[in-house]
Amino acid sequence: MSSTINPNTPVNQGVRPVAKASDEKDNKVMGQQNSALVHENKVAQTAEPIYVSQKKQLNAAIIESTLKFSNTMGDRPLSLLLKTALQGINEALKSGGVDSSVEDAYESGLDVSPEATAERIINFSTQFLASYREQHPEMDEEQSLTAFIDIIRGGIEQGFAEAKEILGGLKVLKGDIATNIDKTYQLVQEGLQSFIDSFSKAEEE
DSSP: OOOOOOOOTTTTHHHHHHHHHHHHHHHHHHHHHHHHHHOOOOHHHHOOHHHHHHHHHHHHHHHHHHHHHHGTTTTHHHHHHHHHHHHHHHHHHHTTTTTOOOOOOGGGOOOOEEEEEHHHHHHHHHHHHHHHHHHOOSSSSHHHHHHHHHHHHHHHHHHHHHHHHHHTTTTSSHHHHHHHHHHHHHHHHHHHHHHHHHHHHHHHO
């Protein structure tokens, strides 16, 4: 047997389609890999915990408001404290099955002395006891009161800790500011105890 080679046919004529197909295949594979990497990066970016994102937004808002109202910085720390405390209570109540919404008193320019701030925190948090009891009919009154107070205490602790962290980052957690925050915390604890005692007195009567 013998084969005839056409001398006019380029040597690489039969190779080009194969090489082209191979290149297209490689490019397709590379494209898929790049697409997968981009997807993984997007997933990694969106996988940031929600609380981290919210905290960053809060920090940015606080810094912005501090710069904007720098001439009244003396009032801003307790305004911030009220905000973070109410948010902490709100989150804690939601975890206990109670729907609540944070009021905007911290932005309304009202009195933000330790006494007034503590009073707002107490009033906001304790008003949801009835709703909590509705969500947990399996508990008697004493059990539900104890569980409810534990929940809002946790929210208050979270709010105070977050406020202190932000103010510490701004390097203003000192002097009267630190004293007023500690005083507010003490007044809140006393207010919670008075709220608990009011139920004991009602039972005695």
